[in-house]
Amino acid sequence: MNSIELEMPGVPENSSRKGGRRPLPESIEGYGEVRAFEGAFAKVGVGAHAHRPRVSRSVRPGQSKLLASIDEALERADLADGKTLSFHHHLRNGDYVLNLVMEAVAKRGVKGLTLAVSSIFPVHEPLVALMDSGVVTGLATNYMSGPVAKAVSQGRLKTPAVMMTHGGRPRAIETGDLKIDIAFIAAPCADAYGNCNGLHGKSACGALGYAVADAQYADVVVAVTDDLVPYPASPAEITQTMVDYVVAVPSIGDPQGIVSGTTRITRDPVGLAIAHKAAQVIEASGLLVDGFSFQTGAGGTSLAVAAELKDMMKTAGIVGSFAAGGITGYLVDMLEEGLFRNLLDVQCFDLRAVQSYRDNPRHLPMDASMYANPFSKGTVVNQLDVMILGATEIDLDFNVNVTTGSDGTIMGGSGGHSDTAAGAKLAMVVTQLVKARLPIVRRHVTTITTPGETVDVLVTDHGIAVNPVRQDLAEALRAAGLEVVAIQDLLAMAESMTGIPDEMTFSDDIVAVVEYRDGTVIDVVRKTK
Amino acid sequence: MNSIELEMPGVPENSSRKGGRRPLPESIEGYGEVRAFEGAFAKVGVGAHAHRPRVSRSVRPGQSKLLASIDEALERADLADGKTLSFHHHLRNGDYVLNLVMEAVAKRGVKGLTLAVSSIFPVHEPLVALMDSGVVTGLATNYMSGPVAKAVSQGRLKTPAVMMTHGGRPRAIETGDLKIDIAFIAAPCADAYGNCNGLHGKSACGALGYAVADAQYADVVVAVTDDLVPYPASPAEITQTMVDYVVAVPSIGDPQGIVSGTTRITRDPVGLAIAHKAAQVIEASGLLVDGFSFQTGAGGTSLAVAAELKDMMKTAGIVGSFAAGGITGYLVDMLEEGLFRNLLDVQCFDLRAVQSYRDNPRHLPMDASMYANPFSKGTVVNQLDVMILGATEIDLDFNVNVTTGSDGTIMGGSGGHSDTAAGAKLAMVVTQLVKARLPIVRRHVTTITTPGETVDVLVTDHGIAVNPVRQDLAEALRAAGLEVVAIQDLLAMAESMTGIPDEMTFSDDIVAVVEYRDGTVIDVVRKTK
Structure with missing residues (x-):
């Protein structure tokens, strides 16, 4: 969600804190002063950002490296x-x-x-x-x-x-x-x-x-x-x-x-159903027009969304501008079939992507700064229409955790999650409501990776919830005949299936500091007791 | 000439000053303190060079440029x-x-x-x-x-x-x-x-x-x-x-x-004869082997050298590594015929070069810093075997002027002249001995653009002169049956044809400061009287 034209998100009912704000210590031993997160775009475009000087050890002719x-x-x-x-x-x-x-x-x-x-x-x-x-x-x-x-x-x-x-x-x-x-x-x-x-x-x-x-x-x-x-x-x-x-x-x-031989679309019918619903949400959002831009991960459900989009774009005769990110063979297929004019690639996920990146001049490089650095003169994520995201947990404020498991152990991290959520016009989390008997929708996420103010919509196998700040989107979905539920209802459904999970207890020891893309601290990870 | 393994050039007979050293004021109004030229590599590789901080005005999603x-x-x-x-x-x-x-x-x-x-x-x-x-x-x-x-x-x-x-x-x-x-x-x-x-x-x-x-x-x-x-x-x-x-x-x-439709080889028989001799010098230098690298300008004689090389490389079955610089259709031909593996291109001189740069993945970009910045971590000019250079004047120390005409008026400048001369193993000036009734070989050049210590050999229609610091090269040329003369002899020949040119007189007013590639001042241009 790019929130330039939006107010800060309100605090939904049942929520105990503002989206993306955790109480944080003023300083952390071994880390230093904590500049607390103040909002997804609080630090962007504030004056000019100076880059540190580069140095080079100059090399004479004839000198070997x-x-x-x-x-x-x-x-x-x-x-x-x-x-x-x-x-x-x-x-x-x-x-x-x-x-x-x-x-x-x-x-x-x-x-x-x-x-x-x-x-x-x-x-x-x-x-x-x-x-x-x-x-x-x-x-x-x-x-x-x-x-x-x-x-x-x-x-x-x-x-x-x-x-x-x-x-x-x-x-x-x-x-x-x-x-x-x-x-x-x-x-x-x-x-x-x-x-x-x-x-x-x-x-x-x-x-x-x-x-x-x-x-x-x-x-x-x-x-x-x-x-x-x-x-x-x-x-x-x-x-x-x-x-x-x-x-x-x-x-x-x-x-x-190094790379997968191939990346694969999920065969799980639940995942396929979620992907189908996600594609319907994209269509209903009004973004699926000529010039459409898109990013998704290499997970099976995410790829299934790409496959749904492919059919929809073909049927409607839509030519997208670009697909970005870690690139898979599925996106290469879409490039080669003329569904996107270009790919913007920071990392190849499979062999077909490597091959295409080598041989197709429309398969373009982007470095990480061009991809997602919020202090640059403009990133590729800022140009994204739709981003498909995963979640380990998502809370009533739409805050997402992809850093820790629900037992508090680190098992991931943002990667491009927070960046693409902030940049894309439509940042969509797709997930099963319950995985391995654990509810994905939570009252509070164990760790905030991506602030809820940048997440627009959650698509699950039990319903679609729209961030309250995106009433426009909720109305568009309803107009397209899609049912929209409150995220509180998804929470209730999840908890009715799994019971209310026990609150984890943590020691005071901080083992990791979670920095938002602008360098402020959005959360910390504490040692489990 | 890359002089890593060489001593500083001696002062040839009849020469009144050390190669590339002019008396200079300590400071110049409107320019500031003068850091005088101290030798082609005096400042290279001396500690690490710091780059100034870059700045960026960061751009939010949705913001237009x-x-x-x-x-x-x-x-x-x-x-x-x-x-x-x-x-x-x-x-x-x-x-x-x-x-x-x-x-x-x-x-x-x-x-x-x-x-x-x-x-x-x-x-x-x-x-x-x-x-x-x-x-x-x-x-x-x-x-x-x-x-x-x-x-x-x-x-x-x-x-x-x-x-x-x-x-x-x-x-x-x-x-x-x-x-x-x-x-x-x-x-x-x-x-x-x-x-x-x-x-x-x-x-x-x-x-x-x-x-x-x-x-x-x-x-x-x-x-x-x-x-x-x-x-x-x-x-x-x-x-x-x-x-x-x-x-x-x-x-x-x-x-x-913007670009020439085509660049053309000289048809002038004198130019063609010089080019033939230049090619013989390259062959005799021992550098024309597999992996050979080459740069030349877009002038008619320079292109004629490329044409000679092409035949020689074909006959001998040599595959060069790269040709660099401003790129012409002639170098594109050599790429496409497999005589070079790659082109490294900072600027296209003609339409054929533009086309090739667009379509041929072996025709590579280089920015000016990669091309020639002496304080970088290593330039393309450092990788050059042979560079073909022009000259408006060249003196007994092999200092070259391409900045001013002999009347003292600015009509050019180094461009990549000094850079390629410093980097290439064999920096060769090709020119007619006399042009428009003016001698090209001079007792003193009007302006020093490129210091003689970086110029290896001068090829003219009246003979080949080798920089005295390159006795190895002179011997190789003689061993190949090429006649080598002293540059003093070329001066005498030129002056016998044109007479000794009148000394120009200049006012004290400095109209231009000639910086060597490392930022030191190698000469100044004064207003003519």
Whole structure:
């Protein structure tokens, strides 16, 4: 929901707090002063935002950037106690680079490092031991799952982890809120002078959009590749002007874990029914006209929405402007069938997306800052008509939690959730009302990831609820013959099926700070008791 | 010549000064303190170079960037006395944008502006009146010809013009030596959110490499287009994250002046003979092997060298890595025939180059900083094997003048001359010994543009002279059966044909400061008496 023309959302009945506002401490040990969330657009467009100066170690003709080992790169990059190292997650759960680098780092005996990793996956389990031994004491990430997330939840990291968003991360890097000393670029293809792309080589992953801000603003940038090609690597998503050193290693990742062979539409009839209803909501919203723009995740229900849209667009003869985001083969099909003029791609989810990104000039790159940085001169999310979102929990104020499970353990994070919700004209959460016997609609979400003021509508298998600030949308849906219920009714239905869940109890210890995309704190995660 | 492994050049017999060193004032009124040139690589790789902070006026969802007029853009951009406005020269002598903007600027009654224009052409004549009236009092450019150049030479600009190089300009912008308040991007194709390219539209000019640093570092960026397309403009050479405002105008330029229909090889037998000899020098240098890289200008003799090379590469079965620079159809042919793997393009010289840049994924973009900025993490010029250069004058130290005519009037400037000479392994000047009854080889050049320490060899119709610091090259040429003469002998031959030219006399008034690519002052241009 982009709320430029809207008033702040009111407080729905039964709700005990304003949307997106949690009581927060004034400062948090190991994090510092807390600038509390003040509203999705409170900090956007307020004067000009200064980016921190970039530095470059200039390179003479004849000077080589190719080093023999990661260890040599750490030496040249002046690795020392307390520095911040960054990594990106395009190799996903197939990534070898973070573990390779951190193994070399640990051998050098340094302590107190902060890692800025765009997302953390189960493959990064070796980090847990480095947290326990004090090699790593800080963590900033947009998403984490697996053993590292569990260890953070248990309080095994010395300082609270900082949970960012995909747009908040480049904002933090560009402004200097997150200063990176050494960035490591996992490069599926690179030349010895530092031109990198994700298109070629045995570890091809497609777009490298999340790595760009790191490469632009880190003091030292090291490209790590398993496909060193003659100059110039073509094309250059990361250029030689951003890279200080290049290291070739036997393998940067496991192709099986890097991209899915294919992403699949759900076969679950409940998911398909939700998707059908979601598509009806989009149609009723009036946004499905020529120039339509769209984003969805790679989940089975989200893809089912895309499949429904595809049929509707074909039938109506609608040509959309673009689909954005992490890109799947389904969106590639829609591009190739002429249903969208362009794709804007920050990350490829499957092999078909990688192929299309390589071969189709209408399949365009976007870096994370262009995608979603709220302090930039204008993001792609601002141009979105419709965004399909998931939710682990959603409350009566439409606040969404995708950071923690209902037991309080970190199992995700915003990624682009908050960014796309804020930018899109229609931000729609699609979910079953009850999953694994747990109600998704809650009185209060365990953790606020995305503020309710940016969420327009919730579509479940038991009904559609519209955010009260979007009466226009509710009326449009009713006019189209869709039934709209109050979210309180969905809560009642859910609780009638599951019972009222027990209130979780938490200790005072803060294990993670949830930053909204503008750098304010929207919530904290506390250690469970 | 890249002189990493070389000693500083000695002073050849008959030479009265060290290569590239002129006596200079300690400071110049209207310019400031003079940091004197100390050698081509004295400032490169000395610590890390800090870039000035970038700023952005962040844009909310729903907020439009499209303005009704250039005047409105000047209002929004806070135009005021003393500010610096920038323009780029991809529309060359067909450019309407600079004049359109400056007409609107003059109407607002501001004074004392500095213009940073990557190159100035005869079409920009209206600037002369703005210089006379005090609207424009400062000028920074890499090249100028025509009425503006003449007026500057006559001292009609209040402060000395600053002559930069194509690599020096982005260096100055990035470091903050040249702070741009408002940058105007002449965009052959743009969407209303500021994504721009030079590939489509009636004013298509191809690559926009010289505009990138302006768009990245100016406080306010205005795109001016005559082809406003639906979002997203595809591809985006300048992205929406760099652009604040977009203005549509009926025409940004005259297609006849923007690019040549075709660029042509010389038919002059003397030029062809020089080109043949130049090609023999390249072959004898040992650089013409697989992976060979090459740059040349669009002049008739330079293109003739490319044609010679093409035959040699075909015969020997050599596949080069890349050709770079301003790109012509001849280099496109070589790409398409498989003689180079890639082209690296900062600017297209003819329609065939524009077409190839649009359609061939191996025809790659490079911005001016990647091309030639000596303080970057590594430039494309550093990767060049052979560079073919022109000269208006060359002296016994191999210093080259391409800034002024021998009468002292400004008629050019470095462009990429100094940058490519510094980067390339073999920097070769090709020229007739005598042109229009004037000797090209001189005892002293009128203005030093490119220091002799970076020039390896001079090829003329009357013989080949090798820079004394390149004894290895002289030996290789002799071993290949090529006659090498001393540059003093070429001077004697030239003077025997033309007589010794009269020494020019100059006033003390400095009308232009010639900055080397690292920002030091290598020479000044004084008003003629």
